[in-house]
Amino acid sequence: MHAQLVPPQEYDTDAVLTIPNVVSFVRLLAVPAFSVLIILGHDVAAVILLAAFGATDWVDGFLARRLKQRTALGAKLDPVADRLYILAAVVALLVRGIVPIWFVVVLLARDVMLALTLPQLKRHGMVALPVNWIGKTGTFLILLALPLILLGSPSSLGWVWAHWAGWIFGGVGAVAYWVAGLLYVREAVRLGRGEAT
Structure with missing residues (x-):
């Protein structure tokens, strides 16, 4: 028997x-502004915005627990926001000629790979697998790396x-990002084989 793939989630509302x-939602709305700031060369402002909204990643989780407002939607918004910030940053940096195309492809190919698992997850009434610590570490390192x-x-x-x-x-973040992605695919x-318990 394998470890449970999808532990039960507790939501308050x-x-x-x-x-x-x-x-x-506010963090998500700031994604276009973040990428525009980079493209226009307002780099310090872009980094400050990223830091400010990175802090809200902790704030919304703290508020959800403190106010007993944990929701299924909120659990999905955090990883979506992180991926959008990474996408916005790497595309803007590519436009500026700061990162090579291969780096963008490495990061985006991982998300394309995960997108291919969505039909399988939906057949089992799921939209995503729980985020693992390797994925969180990889995402954190990439979000730290891009402004640097x-x-x-x-x-x-x-x-x-x-x-x-x-x-x-x-580099380390990209490796962790892919290791986590391969674990999600596994x-x-x-799940498709009915091996989840």
């Missing part, structure tokens, strides 16, 4: 417009230490 969810890569670029502030630190974090396959 089915409401959509809870305070934590509103915080998450930006600020380390010669077309930005040119901080050499930020350039090297950014690419180290980005669990989706197990």
Whole structure:
């Protein structure tokens, strides 16, 4: 018997417009502004915005627990927001010529791979598998790496230490991102075989 793939989730309410969810919606609405700031060269402002909305990632979870407003929607919004920020950042950095196309392909191919598991999950009444700690670590490292890569670029502030630190974090984060993705695919396959308990 395999470990349970989808542990039962405890939610406090089915409401959509809870305070934590509103915080998450605001974070999502800021994604276009974030990418535009990078493309237009307002790098420090973009990094400040990313840091501010990164902090809200903790705030909405804290509020959900404190106010007893944990919802299924809120649980889905967090990883969606993280992926959108990564997508917005890498595309904007590609437009600026700061990251190579292969780096963008590496990150996006992983999400395409996961998207292919959605039909299988939907057949079992699911929209996603629970986020694992490797995925959280990879996402955190990539979200840390991208602003460092930006600020380390010669077309930005040119901080050499930020350039090297950014690419180290980005490389390790990309590996963790893919390891987590492959684990998600393995669990989706197990689910399809009826091996979940």
